[in-house]
Amino acid sequence: MPALPASPLPDPPHCVGVRTLCEFVRTGDIDLRFAMSPSAQQGLAGHATVAARRSAGYEREVFLQGEHAGVRVRGRADGYDAPANALEEIKTHRGDLARMPSSQRAVHWAQARIYGWLLCQARGLARIELRLVYFDLGSETETVLSESHDAQALRAGFEQACAAYADWARAEAGHRRRRDAGLAQLRFPHAQFRGEQRRMAIAAFRTARDGGCLSIEAPTGTGKTLGTLFPVLRAMPEAGLDKVFYLTARTTGRALALDALAALAGPVAAPMVRVVELVARSKACVHPGAACTGEQCPRARGFYDRLPAARIEAAQAGWLDKAASERIAARHAVCPYFLAQAMVPWADVVIGDYHHAFDPAAWLAPLAAAEGWRCAVLVDEAHNLVERVRDMHSAHLARASLTAARRAHPALGATWRGLARAWGNLAREATGTYRVLDELPERFVDAHRRAASALAEHLARSDAAADPALLDYYFELLHFLRLAERYGTHSIVELGAPNGARALRITLRNLVPAPFLAPRWAALHCCLLFSGTFGPAHYYADMLGLPAQARRLELASPFRAEQLQVRVPHRLSTRYGDRAASVPPIVGAIARQFADRPGNYLAFFSSYAYLDQVCTQFTLAHPEIPCWRQPPSLDEAGRDAFLARYTPEGQGIGFAVLGGAFGEGIDLPGTRLVGAFIATLGLPQVNPSNEALRARLHTAFGDGYAYAYLYPGLRKVIQAAGRVIRTPADAGVIHLLDERYRQPGVRALLPDWWPTPLSSD
Template identity: 50%
Template sequence: MSTEGAIAASNGDDTPRYRVAVRALCEFTARAGDLDLRFTPAPTAQQGIAGHQVVASRRGEHYEHEVTLEGRYGALIVRGRADGYDPVRQRLEEVKTRRGDIEAMPANQRALHWAQAKVYAALMCRERALETIEVALVYFDIEQQQESVLVETMARAELEVFFVAQCEHFIDWAEQELAHEAARSRTLSQLAFPHTDFRPGQRALAESVFKAISTRRDLMLQAPTGIGKTLGTLFPALKAMPGQRLDRLFFLTARTTGRRLALEALTTLGMAAACEDEAAHKDEAAHKDEAAHEEEGNAPGVRTLELIARDKACEHPELACHGESCPLASGFYDRLPAARQAAVQQGWLDHASLRAVALSHRICPYYLGQEMAHWCDVVIGDVNYWFDTSAMLYALTRQHQWRVSLLIDEAHNLVERGRAMYGAEFDQGRFAAARRDAPAALKRPLDRLWRQWKALLREHDGDYVCLEAPPRKLFNALSQFVTSVGDLMVDTPIGIESALLDAWFDAMQIGRIAELAGEVDPGHYLFDIERRGRSATLSLRNVVPAPLLAPRFEAAHATILFSATLSPGHYYRDQLGLAAMTPWLEMASPFEAGQLEVHLAGHISTRYRDRRASLVPIAELMARQFHQRPGNYLAFFSSFDYLEQVSEALANHAPDVPQWAQARRMSEAERDAFLARFTMTGQGIGFAVLGGIFGEGIDLPGERLIGAFVATLGLSQFNPVNEQMKARMETLFGDGYRYAYLYPGMTRVVQAAGRVIRSPEDRGVIHLIDDRFRRGDIQTLLPSWWARPVENTT
């Protein structure tokens, strides 16, 4: 049962009630003033838990830790866990872990903390029949391991008045939410599939998703492009929400195109129109009573929110995030209530709609989006929002005890994304830049950090060194550097130089990852040093994200992972931390083998040692195919160097064949220009790097793309890092080569080739260029609907 939401009260009372956590209540009612991000960042969740445990351990045996409290007011049930209570002194404690001087804390943040403490104290007075109680804010500095305690003695009567005031401030919103939840359930129960019939294979897909959510099981789905995966997963997931009493549905993707497709699917399902109808109806019936509202039958739609990255949502990137600098941060919390109400009335909050609401109320669109994540039924965003070390949606789910289902789009990307989220690096160049221009107050911590870094390099010579244990002295110096920069930021409200800020963020990430690495099997991490010229980098590489991702899957009611390339199933279970019995299903393809010619150029080797010899044969093959059937093609290579060499060879061999190429660093406009060349009447070959921005997530149907050349097996580069990864995989899974090289490589190949056939009407050709494609174990990793490859001998 969720902490927030409608419930039926016990003792025969059928009155709907709304549960709200103490923290959520106070964040709604007690925040005022500016948005201010100058204060030092909060500790990690792990550090916070450890800090609370330290404080509790310092109290006597009679001390009660994490006391569950609950109280009612009207339709509200207010519930939470007080950090601690001393029954001898009759003191309730609200513990906040932090860094730096508490005197520098913004006043509105301190007021929020007091509000939480006073609500807990009011509930404690009710439960223990106390007439007075000591209320204490305990600020615990995780760096100094010191407490700063603020205490007030308060009477039960004044605390009750405060509690009632917070509830009165929230009660109208709670009643609105109760009505919305009831109407949402009716809307979703009546939701119909928007088309006359399902696409081939789409019904089986939808039925599998509905069954998995209804039985609270995770599910891995391999479904080809063209089956309608996005609509085929969203529709059954929404239908399952009322019956499973789900609070939220999170659609998570690794690519911007995934967000766009999810919004299009929800629009097809009528969600956007339903929200617009709801907003119009509310305006029209603003003065009618609830009974009249129900009779008219205009039920609220499903509230939908699109979350985008902060750097893309920020209106004033040149300004700092506080009221003295940014006008959208000034008075943010004072204007938030009206903006929040307008946003729920809007209901459909894609990026454009959310921005319009925010700017009409003169507040920051990004942070309005963060707030609306509390109140929207379907949230669409990057996988980071659930799986990252500081994932917001995961944190909200735990805070509110929501029941949520996850839809993970293009789930094959989660392996590499997981490694990146749980990895970090110390880049010598970034810290050298910070050290050059650092203020005097940071000279000592930076000098100490630099000494430890140089000592580490002297101890470990060579271009590549894999460390047996993490360098604790360096990590301790990094921790002191983080504390010193935090203290400086408190004393320097105008901000600090960008190079120093970058180094500070890097140092904090290293500290977080080092802490996490210490909690898992050592074999799941690599600590290594790479030298390039005069510079060096220390990397904390996550090898297998499974133990860190597994708790995130366990926190969800059910998770549906889907992709066109999610094979073999055991590889993804092992890498992602899914249970061994997690079902893996492959959906039948809507395509036929006759739509796609698959040719195998087994007489060509694309191995590094053979590349020079492969240039002319590949150019001849490409030219021959183009002349046989002029049109648009994509050609994929393992590196930019290889791409450029084949491009030159093709230009020399067949200068009449138009060609264009992916550049090493492309702006968004340049990417658009590359794709714009693929017109319905166009002709030519676009050169791209396998596994890059054009290897998946692009849609070029019909004559916009009629073929692809894949001149590589997709294997990762052979280097000391990947060989170490292979060795770790061998130890963990007994199949190092396949786990480190073959399975990821073939996923890239199939994704790239999947750009060709996008609909049942498409016809195309694929050339697999490498003798290793002849091997049976590799051909088993190709899509089952493909025709058997035809060998090219010339």
């Protein structure tokens, strides 16, 4: 095993949380069978239920800390019953405790014993009783395991754990000093800032240093990734930041962040900051199809036994993007997905997806809170956050999914029969193809809670853990139940049966993400949210639950009005009822523009059906002009092939759907793209579901039409139009193919730097 670089311990001692210390010395396999259960929110609710059952003198969340060998250990014990002199460590679960892996139980006891010593030390106790309280969320029953310990024996165990951690603590303290010294001298990697990038960097630095929330609307070309990462890294020593989380909506965003970090502080032999990239388990898995257990996956078997050596190599490498995680994991025969997760406590910058921080089942935010980390969060392309968090906090159950799971695994007869009765009762409330229920159907939810407990116990058996149909149904069920526990005015219950009772479907649909996001912002030292289309300001503040004292920065575009022509017709409607009549004038507008300036264009439409109508007519009328279209299903290879047509010398029209893969996140500078046609306002379809959204948003904020339709639609339009001008040297044209773009209320929402629209008639 390679040696850790030695360095003297700092003053004050290196701090570590009780949980992290116990996980550090853990041994054994990865075994997720028993971990398929509570979210952080459910865990908190379970702890509250247990505490409420205790006597009046019961102490909750007891803060404790102690030191040994230059290591300061701190944390909050779940509860202390002073009259009984009993410290409790509470764990929530579902299913049979006998199925819990021994390594997981050992970690729980290790935490209880460390808390036991810290309490004995703090209150001068000679002995103490330790209790592991396992609370079953399904049955709401407690299983209590207890041990009685002499304080000195607990002290010996505490000192042994600290001694095992001490060398790592020394190395970590040395890394932190070197990191802060280097970042205090960090310089911008280019000769000068780009346009208003300096103004953005100053505002970001002050927010990172002083704390708070800053939203930034910075047009394409400002250099948002580097303009935010550089000042936040520069502020880390002064602000005492432990970690920076850079969150993106797509893989391309992670790549840009890694490139910016490489330019600033690595990757080199000894990078200034440790970087960890988190990816989806499906993209990191070495043995797809195998369950995450020692019995089925060789990378899970003995993972924690081999982790220490892999952890040392990863820490010394310092740069743990997806490729590096895979290389190091392969050398030590460990899982790359869980190796990256295990390195998060020792990273300075963590790059991941939105769901790593904002999903209701996410582990990153609860871990940061438990460890007391001082964090900065950077949210890239933050206009996507509204829909993404809505999706994360929405869930559905379909009667057809129950039928499929029942056929795949009929052994759970009683469970399936109970759920079938629940669906039958719900079907009586389904009137027509769509209905918004006045309240959550509690009897239906209760039946599924009971089923979740039975399924959890069943899935703990290795012979059931690899059943895809059963697993998929179980995970859908857990997600639904998590959100049912947090149901409120921010969401609605939708019941639909478009093809009869057999197709019955219930959806918990989140409409306002703010109640879920506001606590996350409050827990951070600072957060920066930035996008090229991040307005109107009040819309995003309301929908994202930004703090009342949040600051906002709007930057001028680096582009000039003379770089762009904007054309709007006087007489053309793309409303749903007018689309058939709109096809010939749209075909004519595209043809005239191509004749005037041959080159590469993108044409955006509100649906695939509309796209096909126009593309088919255009191809028949102008077979000499190359055309290609976005298909309804598009994989990564198809996306690359579509974009490969956009060469500097190319000519032709690419037909795409607004809001799809080519509406944002692609970069086609110069003559690779010289214009765009946008044959829609991007407004969501008017249907009962969106009308329910409009009504709820109108009640909450007023102007429900703008919140539900106009603002989201025009955001997609501006993003798509933003593909045309990418650099100060570009020139191009945008055709906004609908007469409504001439309305003052619509024009006011378009970018300020755009020129006055010309007539395209």
